[in-house]
Amino acid sequence: MSKTNLHLPVIQNWSCHNCGGCCREHLIEITDKEKRVIEKQQWTAADGISIARPVIQQIGRNRYRLAHQDDGACVFLDDGGLCRIHAKFGESAKPLACRVYPYAVHPAGPNELAVSLRFSCPSVVQNLGPSVASQRAAIVPLSHEIVAGKHRDHDAPLIHNSPPHGVQQANWSDFRRFQTALDDCVADESVDLVVRLMRILAWLELVEQSQFTTIRGAKLDDYLQLVTTAAAKAQPDNDLPIHRPNRMARIMFRLIAAQYARHDTAALVREGIGTRLALLNAALRFTTGLGRIPTLNESASVSRVFDVDKSDAPACSVRFSELEVPCGGRRSDIDELLTRYMRVKIQGIHFCGPAQFQTSLLDGFRGLTLMYPVVMWLAxxxxxxxxxxxxxxADVQASLATADHNYGYSPALGTTSALKRVSLLSRMKQLTSLLSWYSQ
Ligand code: SF4
Incomplete structure (x- = not known):
């Protein structure tokens, strides 16, 4: 087998700090082989496992997942927040999905893979642990296990698929030129992140007017340099216009933000019709934007990790209108966090292609840009x-962990109508309004 080159994010640290979040908030589907391994482990009450229920649950024809306790935690999570399989049989005995989290591996060429991280893990958000780049030896075998050679069949994500030029596909090496140009623009900390994102949105509009049948290789480098310079001139750093998004954009944005705020644990899903009616009622309120904001179920581990220094005062209910006033954004610590987030998603090709419902590079980046106002609104x-x-x-960190749980993973965000909403916001020039409005 030819050697696979692994691209790791250069700006991210991580190690697990045993908050137990992933064992509470993720449903772990297992393969037939993993099912047989767990059955052979012969779990009993002496291991602290309730024998009143099976440790594996069938979820469809030949589909199985790890069962959950009454509070939604994985059946194997012990009272100390540790995995019983790991403690008794070692890490390699755990299902692949448990071992991989929070890494996400994506095709990056015939012999290349790109690694991203999920910011739903509080340790990723806080940048805790050694650098990911220094953990290459552990990540390489995991990555190979995940893709099992299937990455070789993937073309690069489309650059765009818009009139007048239609489908614009680049080879992997030219795709990487676009990826590097985007990463460089996001990384330029000489101006606020919101200014950088506005410039990139202008950059995307120029790219959308072009076709790339003859602009390849070194010519593409020159072209990208030109559009970067033109976009920087279009958005000076000292003159950020603040526009309130229009009514239609506010409705679409609230519906998108509500999807990113959702946290459907196994326990919640089990609650049935009552829960579904409450969700319907919440969707109606998010559409009108009137009155009080419905309760949004933040994960227990996110609250536990990010609310440590807060008082025990009961949370007040908040009206939609209260979130439309400036709240102290555009700060260097917030910019640093969201810059790192976006760069990890760009470097790991987590913002387009197979990781994002097959969206093109342009549409995928618009979706990533939308994470800025979504996270700031939730914060x-x-x-x-x-x-x-x-x-x-901590408000921004917790909101990012909540939203990223769904980014690229919530089927509701991958529907045609959800993807069209992002595209429409861009065509209505409302992405820039949302960015400026919620950056205040
Ligand atoms: S969410 Fe992250 S820090 Fe918490 S247990 Fe899972 S991997 Fe470890």
Whole structure:
């Protein structure tokens, strides 16, 4: 087998700090082989496992997942927040999905893979642990196990698929030129992140007007340099226009933000019709944007990790209108966090292609840009719930962990109508309004 080159994010640290979040918030589907391994482990009450229920649950024809305890935690999670399979049989005995998290591996060429991380893990958000680049030896075999050679069949994600030029496909080496240009623009910390993102949105509009049948290789480098310079001139760093998004954009944005805020644990899903009616009622309120914001179920581990220094005062209910006032954004610590987030998603090709419902590079980047106002809106909500007028870094960190749980994974965000919503916001020039409005 030819050697596979692994691209690791250069700006991210990580190690597990045993918050137990992934064992509570993820449903772990297992293969037939993993099912047989777990059955052979012969779990009993002496291991602390309730024998009243099976440790594996069937979820369809020949489909199985690990069962959950009444509080939604994985059946193998012990009271100390550790995995019983890991403790008794070692890490290699755990299902692949458990061993891989929070890494995500994506095709990057015939012999190349790109590694991204899921910011639903609080340790990723906080950048805790050794650098990911230094953990290459452990990540290589995991990556091979995940893709099992299937990455060789993937073409590069489309550059765009828009009139007047239609489908624009680049080879992998030219795709990487676009990827590097995007990463360089996001990394330029000489201006606020929101200014950088506005410039890139202008950059994308120029790219959308072009076709790339003859602009290849070194010519493409020159072209990307030109559009980067033109986009920087279009958005000066000292003159950020603040526009309130129009009514249609506000409705679409609230519906998107509500999807990113959702946290459907196994326990919640089991609650049935009552829960579904409550969700319907919440969707109606998000559409009108009137009255009080329905309760959004943040994961217990996100609250536990990011609310440590907060008072025990009960959360207040918040009106939609309260989130439309400036709340202390555009700060260097927030910019640093969201810059790192976006760069990890770009470097790991987590923002387009197979990782994002097969979206093109342009549409995928617009979706990634939308994460900025989504996270800032959720952070405003967290701040308002505790009665604060200014958000703090923990509000943004917790909101990012909540939203990224769904980014690229919630089927509701991959439907045709959800993807069209992002595209429409861009065509209505409302992505820039959302960015500026919620950056305040
Ligand atoms: S969410 Fe992250 S820190 Fe928490 S247990 Fe899982 S991998 Fe470890």
């Amino acid at each position: 405003r909500l967290r701040a308002a719930r505790r009665g604060a007028e200014q958000l703090d870094l």
